[in-house]
Amino acid sequence: MAEILVDMRSITKRFPGILANDAIDFQVERGEIHALLGENGAGKSTLMSVLSGFYRPDAGEIWLRGRKASLHSPRQALDHGIGMVHQHFRLVETFTVVENVLLGTTGGPQLFLNRRKYEGTIAGFAKNYGIDIDPRAKIWQLSVGEKQRIEILKLLYRGADILILDEPTAVLTPQDVRDLFKTLRQMTDSGQAIILITHKLQEVMEVADRITVLRKGRNAGTVFKKDVDERMLTGMMVERDLLTVTPPRQHRIGAPVLRLKNASVIGDRGLIALKGVSLEVRSGEILGVAGITGNGQRELAEAITGLRPLTRGKLLIGNADLTNQGPGRLIRAGVGSIPEDRLGTGLVPGLDIYDNVILKDYRRDPISRRQIIDRHAVSDRANRLVSKFQIQTSDLNYPVRLMSGGNLQRLLLAREISLQPKLVIASYPVRGLDVGATESVYRLLTDLCNKGVAILLISEDLDELLSLADRIAVLFRGEIMGIVDAKEADIEDLGLMMVGVLKEPAGA
Numbered sequence: 276m277a278e279i280l281v282d283m284r285s286i287t288k289r290f291p292g293i294l295a296n297d298a299i300d301f302q303v304e305r306g307e308i309h310a311l312l313g314e315n316g317a318g319k320s321t322l323m324s325v326l327s328g329f330y331r332p333d334a335g336e337i338w339l340r341g342r343k344a345s346l347h348s349p350r351q352a353l354d355h356g357i358g359m360v361h362q363h364f365r366l367v368e369t370f371t372v373v374e375n376v377l378l379g380t381t382g383g384p385q386l387f388l389n390r391r392k393y394e395g396t397i398a399g400f401a402k403n404y405g406i407d408i409d410p411r412a413k414i415w416q417l418s419v420g421e422k423q424r425i426e427i428l429k430l431l432y433r434g435a436d437i438l439i440l441d442e443p444t445a446v447l448t449p450q451d452v453r454d455l456f457k458t459l460r461q462m463t464d465s466g467q468a469i470i471l472i473t474h475k476l477q478e479v480m481e482v483a484d485r486i487t488v489l490r491k492g493r494n495a496g497t498v499f500k501k502d503v504d505e506r507m508l509t510g511m512m513v514e515r516d517l518l519t520v521t522p523p524r525q526h527r528i529g530a531p532v533l534r535l536k537n538a539s540v541i542g543d544r545g546l547i548a549l550k551g552v553s554l555e556v557r558s559g560e561i562l563g564v565a566g567i568t569g570n571g572q573r574e575l576a577e578a579i580t581g582l583r584p585l586t587r588g589k590l591l592i593g594n595a596d597l598t599n600q601g602p603g604r605l606i607r608a609g610v611g612s613i614p615e616d617r618l619g620t621g622l623v624p625g626l627d628i629y630d631n632v633i634l635k636d637y638r639r640d641p642i643s644r645r646q647i648i649d650r651h652a653v654s655d656r657a658n659r660l661v662s663k664f665q666i667q668t669s670d671l672n673y674p675v676r677l678m679s680g681g682n683l684q685r686l687l688l689a690r691e692i693s694l695q696p697k698l699v700i701a702s703y704p705v706r707g708l709d710v711g712a713t714e715s716v717y718r719l720l721t722d723l724c725n726k727g728v729a730i731l732l733i734s735e736d737l738d739e740l741l742s743l744a745d746r747i748a749v750l751f752r753g754e755i756m757g758i759v760d761a762k763e764a765d766i767e768d769l770g771l772m773m774v775g776v777l778k779e780p781a782g783a
């Protein structure tokens with residue numbers, strides 16, 4: 276058996292309100308490519324930031340080469356041979372390749388003066404790993420793939436023999452990916468160890484020797500690649516556990532409230548974010564939207580609430596064609612929204628509860644008569660909502676940014692419900708909430724649905740979707756990979772659709 280280089284024991288790391296790493300054990304051996312696999316938010320980057328000295332764990336021990344280590348900084352981690360290439364590069368754009376590699380090494384200033392001398396040495400050093408570079412090129416002149424190679428080179432040159440790469444292929448072309456994997460293999464052949472953070476199954480099957488799957492901050496298992504297939508890994512990534520409470524549903528499903536037909540939209544970066552998406556949500560129905568965040572979920576919610584225009588296709592509410600009619604028309608047509616950023620687009624953080632509950636209809640009866648806001652009506656509504664939805668607050672005049680996450684979410688829901696919507700778009704409605712607040716949000720959503728409201732529930736949590744939704748649509752790279760009945764859904768199939776491996780025939 277190969278030497279154990281890294282032995283992380285029961286590592287726990289908390290962020291405010293979030294247990295990012297929950298007593299995780301993780302080992303790495305010399306000469307292996309060890310994939311750290313898991314969905315977004317599973318805790319991968321956090322665990323590796325602990326190993327590379329960026330974060331201190333709240334509990335647990337790190338043993339390196341058989342000795343207990345304490346890593347207070349990335350510098351100390353590097354002294355132990357651990358280097359991490361982050362998702363965002365840390366190169367000085369106006370410096371050359373050689374200057375970046377030398378930057379921060381011991382004896383830096385002198386080395387800098389003699390950098391011509393080092394150009395040959397570093398280029399030769401790089402070649403050993405199959406990395407072809409021009410040492411005099413300025414960083415800003417390089418492609419993303421080349422910059423990544425310089426980051427790797429920097430760490431190797433400083434003696435790193437345990438190299439961590441955080442989602443390194445996300446920014447690369449397929450050609451760059453092949454080159455990177457070749458370089459990684461050369462490194463492990465010469466005794467180094469690689470930890471490859473990824474959520475892509477194909478990649479893991481292609482390049483890893485061993486795989487550790489993280490799921491919701493826990494280690495869901497470590498396996499040899501030769502013993503598993505994509506289906507098994509998916510099962511480990513998204514394995515199902517039961518919700519604490521599943522509120523009763525009535526399932527009296529009526530006529531379509533929302534119909535999206537062949538809709539396409541462009542995202543913030545000018546690229547297509549939704550491609551020919553067709554779906555409908557009926558009265559009394561919860562349609563879940565599953566998928567790894569960043570696959571078009573935000574743009575979908577924005578398209579339906581009128582914040583993002585359709586470049587193709589149609590949006591119908593009931594029988595009215597409201598394609599590109601703007602958010603105001605959609606609100607009046609009965610579209611409510613629980614956006615993912617509660618204090619960004621949902622509520623106004625600096626305003627108090629009174630102002631926040633009338634935000635969407637202050638110009639209308641009964642809140643406003645002849646352009647004058649009726650303060651009694653406002654106060655009436657605010658007090659009614661606070662007591663009905665059990666919103667805890669000491670003073671309705673305080674800015675809402677002082678409220679806890681659970682209370683904010685109840686306030687947001689209360690406001691949307693008070694507008695008597697026909698359709699509610701709920702984006703990650705329980706993200707960051709504790710168990711109690713989560714249950715109350717689930718209850719509010721199911722009550723709403725039982726009253727005949729159509730709900731589109733966007734979530735990354737398959738457990739949540741399977742217990743709340745009637746049907747589940749899976750988004751991958753802006754396309755619907757399939758829409759399945761929640762009662763008959765196969766969790767592994769859902770997982771495979773989420774990573775783009777499986778596509779159900781349309782209408783299945």
Ligand SMILES: Nc1ncnc2c1ncn2[C@@H]1O[C@H](COP(=O)(O)OP(=O)(O)O)[C@@H](O)[C@H]1O
Nearest residue numbers: 290293295313314315316317318319320321322
């Ligand atoms: N600096 C931070 N502050 C607060 N929460 C964080 C921070 N970094 C990560 N988190 C949270 O910790 C959890 C794990 O995140 P992360 O380790 O980045 O997951 P992954 O890399 O697997 O996608 C997530 O819920 C994330 O929102």
Ligand SMILES: [Mg+2]
Nearest residue numbers: 316319320321
């Ligand atoms: Mg990450």
